[in-house]
Amino acid sequence: MIYKGVLTKMQTEFLDPIQYYLVFENDFIHMNQLINKTISIKLVGHQCLSCGLDRPIFRQGFCRSCFFEQPTAGDWIMRPELSTAHLGREDRDLEYEKKIQLQPHIVYLANSSNVKVGVTRKSQIPTRWIDQGAHEAIEIVEVPNRYLAGITEVALKDYVSDKTNWRNMLKNDLKDEDLVSWRERLKTHIPEEAKAYFIENNQETNLVFPVEQYPTKPRSLNLSKVQQYQGVLKGLKGQYLIFEDDTVFNIRANEGLVVELDL
Numbered sequence: 598m599i600y601k602g603v604l605t606k607m608q609t610e611f612l613d614p615i616q617y618y619l620v621f622e623n624d625f626i627h628m629n630q631l632i633n634k635t636i637s638i639k640l641v642g643h644q645c646l647s648c649g650l651d652r653p654i655f656r657q658g659f660c661r662s663c664f665f666e667q668p669t670a671g672d673w674i675m676r677p678e679l680s681t682a683h684l685g686r687e688d689r690d691l692e693y694e695k696k697i698q699l700q701p702h703i704v705y706l707a708n709s710s711n712v713k714v715g716v717t718r719k720s721q722i723p724t725r726w727i728d729q730g731a732h733e734a735i736e737i738v739e740v741p742n743r744y745l746a747g748i749t750e751v752a753l754k755d756y757v758s759d760k761t762n763w764r765n766m767l768k769n770d771l772k773d774e775d776l777v778s779w780r781e782r783l784k785t786h787i788p789e790e791a792k793a794y795f796i797e798n799n800q801e802t803n804l805v806f807p808v809e810q811y812p813t814k815p816r817s818l819n820l821s822k823v824q825q826y827q828g829v830l831k832g833l834k835g836q837y838l839i840f841e842d843d844t845v846f847n848i849r850a851n852e853g854l855v856v857e858l859d860l
């Protein structure tokens with residue numbers, strides 16, 4: 598059976614284990630059911646997630662001009678501390694920025710290969726943790742806007758990483774950490790403006806990914822280079838498909854690619 602569509606990050610459901618769905622315009626593919634089956638992926642084109650044109654994808658699923666012009670790709674997305682909607686100041690489209698930035702945000706600690714600090718909208722918990730392949734995570738601060746979350750993250754980066762090592766995450770080379778005690782240690786470094794929003798009494802969330810075999814030397818599939826790949830799916834973690842031959846494919850990093858899947 599052949600399915601054709603533009604790649605967008607997999608939808609997920611927080612169950613034990615996590616459930617993954619690839620959503621195309623006309624199809625909804627439950628990826629967990631494909632574990633231990635052969636999948637072929639073929640690159641057939643590109644479709645910018647904003648303008649819909651068949652143009653090379655520049656970043657985050659957008660063509661170059663959309664990436665630099667669309668409000669959904671402003672710098673404050675990747676760098677929350679640059680948010681200005683709380684001051685009524687526009688970056689690219691103030692109405693859109695107010696809608697996204699002026700809502701509850703969470704600063705969290707997540708452990709996927711090491712403990713890292715991150716920011717997300719409250720509505721994106723635990724989706725954000727699933728997308729990062731974190732096996733444990735905890736909220737530390739809940740603030741009313743993106744700016745406050747951003748400056749908290751920047752302050753905490755001096756004491757905890759803000760990066761994950763995707764290879765270690767995929768190899769399942771991990772260490773359980775006591776995130777409650779990490780949270781207590783970091784408390785004093787939260788900036789004054791955000792101190793009142795510290796969350797005192799919550800516990801770690803644990804996440805279980807559907808993986809039957811972890812890669813020992815993960816190699817990233819570059820579909821633009823090879824055009825086509827076939828392999829046996831062994832698991833799903835973060836936004837990665839993990840194959841039997843140690844090939845891994847990051848769906849999120851390939852958003853905007855139009856593919857044919859032969860299942």
Ligand SMILES: [Zn+2]
Nearest residue numbers: 645648660663
């Ligand atoms: Zn575009």
